[in-house]
Amino acid sequence: MSDNLAKRSRGDSQLGARARSILSMLSASGASRTKPSGGEQPVSEGATPDQSRFPSLVSSQPDARAARLAKRAARQKMAAGSAPAEQQAGAAPANTVVPLPQRVLPKRRGAQVQSEPAVIIPPARPAGAKRRRNVAKLSALLSIALPTALATVYYGLIAAPQYVAEARFAVRAPAEASSRGGDLMSAITGMGSAMTSTGSDSFIVAQYIESGQIVANMQRALDLRSIYTNDKADFVAKYRPYDFEDTVEHLTRYWNTVSWVYYEPVTGIITFTVRAFTPDDALKIARETVRESENLVNKLSERAREDSLRMAKQEQSRAELRLKFARKAIQDYRDRRGAPDAKSVVDSQYKIVADLEAQLAKQETELGASSSFLSKDAPTVRVMRNQADALRSRIEAERAKIGSIGQKAGGSSPISASMAEYENLETERTFAEKGYESASQAVDAARISAERQSRYLTTFVDPYLPEDSLYPARLKMILLVLVCSSIAWAIGALIFYGIRDHSA
Structure with missing residues (x-):
């Protein structure tokens, strides 16, 4: 044993x-x-x-072995959490499966070899990661969720409906303005100048609709303040005047937020839209805007017509004054000389003298013929001689009348000087009459040209009563707030992390 x-x-x-x-x-x-x-x-x-x-x-x-394994796992976890930089520098990864030494026993009869399972160590998280995730979530909540929620509440429950009225019009000139020339080139030139002029007038009207002048005129006509501060407007979209800002300038800024005007340079068409909180108010404002635009175009056309006629009328006035002076000078001459028309009187007297001289010549011819076969004392010869003497006396008397024409009693001016003075006055009157006639024709031509250059407002889309509210576009605005806030948050996050990584 x-x-x-x-x-x-x-x-x-x-x-x-x-x-x-x-x-x-x-x-x-x-x-x-x-x-x-x-x-x-x-x-x-x-x-x-x-x-x-x-x-x-x-x-x-x-029991001792289990305690050693627990201590080993705890030390590895602490080392992985406190030194992430060492892991990046080449240490073993934290999520490595660490096999434990197997328990090897000698083979005995009736006994089986047992091995313990491997222990998997979870990946270690760097310090502060959870805090950064919380900050990112909070910033996304404040930057995206909160604005979207506010927009949903406002556009879904609070925003008042706004009705839109539209009008379309253009500034036009008469058809004759484009064909004032007689040939093709003048017609093309006239058409280009007319289009340029009407285009500039249309642009002036578009700028006038956005100005404070039309706001002041419409405030007097419609009371815009009461229209945009009624009870149907919500607190965001309504006009909010302050005691220190309730001015035309402040109302003009609000007017440009509720109205919209677009000018098409190619066609010259002006599109105008305006929003209001009731359909009737929108229609009234659109009609009043069209009426104010028509008044402006009429003023511009009237001013251009007056500018075109001013010079022509001034020249006509000067020609008329000259003609008056010429006529007054002739009248003074007639009063001073005592003859209405010295030239005509002298011409008639010369004609009389010429006739008498012709009769005298005939009488002397007959007297000479009778004296050839009659004695000087013959009754026929004496009669013919007396007639010739009478004709001579008459001629002298008529010539004396010619010398006395244009002279009052006691006057000593010769007939030649009187005739020269009268002819000068008559020439001045003739020139004055021709100048006045030319000035009158120039005024007529300027008036015709001004009529051709006149402008008028053509409204081809009249304002109509809206039946449905087009503003605000509730779903569109909510999605727009969501997209814009998301983009803003993403850009801010990229900038923040970029600055942090750069500083690290």
Whole structure:
């Protein structure tokens, strides 16, 4: 019996020596893979060198082995959490599956070799990651969720409906303005100038609709303040005047937010839309805007017509004044000379003298013929001689009348001087009459040209009563707030993390 026991103990000791040599090799390779970054060896306190090298052979102390494994896992977890930089520098990853040394027992009859399962260590999270995630969630909540919720509440429950009235019109010129020339080139030139002029007038009207002048006129006509501060308007969209800002300028800024005007340069068409909180108010405002635009175009056309006629009328006035002076000078001459028309009187007197001289010449011819066969004392000769003497006396008398024409009693001016003065006055009157006639024709031509250059407003889409509210576009505005806030948050986050990474 004792011999058998001794043989068995010697066999067990040899088997244990072989197992210890094999396990020393396995534990050395496993320790190199599972060695902590701090360089510490997982040696339990109070263990012998053999037991620390071959913990799987110590089957008689399971509680001590479990404690050592728990301490080892705790040290590895602390090392992974406190030194993430060392992991990045080449240490073993935190999520590495660490195989524990297997428990190897000598094979005995009726006994089975058991191995313990491997322990999986979860990945270690860097310090502050949870706090950064919370900050990101809070910023997204404040930047995206809160504005979207506010927009949903406002546009879904509070926003008042707004009705839109529209009008379309253009500034036009008469058809004759584009064909004032007689040939093709003049027609093309006239058309281009007319289109340029009407285009500039249309742009002026578009700018006038956005100005404070039309707001002041419409305030007097419609009371815009009461229209945009009624009870049907919500607190965001209504006009909110303040005691220190209730001015035309403040009302004009609000007017440009509820009205919209678009000018098409190619066609010259003006599109105008306005919003109000009731359909009737929107229609009234649109009609009043069209009426104010028509008044402006009429003023511009009237001013252009007056500018075109001003110079022509001034020239006509000067020509008329000159003609009056010329006529007054002739009247003064007639009053001073005592003859209505010296030239005509002199011409008639010269005609009379010429007739008398012709009769005298005939009488002398007959007298000479009778004296050739009658005596000088013959009654026929005496009668003919007396008639000739009478004609001579008459001629002298008529010539004396010609010399006295244009002279009052006591006057000494010769007839030639009077005739020269009268002719000068008559020439001045003729020139004055022709100048006045030319000036009158120029005024007529300027008036026709001004009529061709006149402008008028053509409304081809009249304002109509809206039946449905087009503003606000509730779903569209909510989605717009969501998209814009998301984009803003994303841009802010990218900027923040970029600055943080750059500073690190």
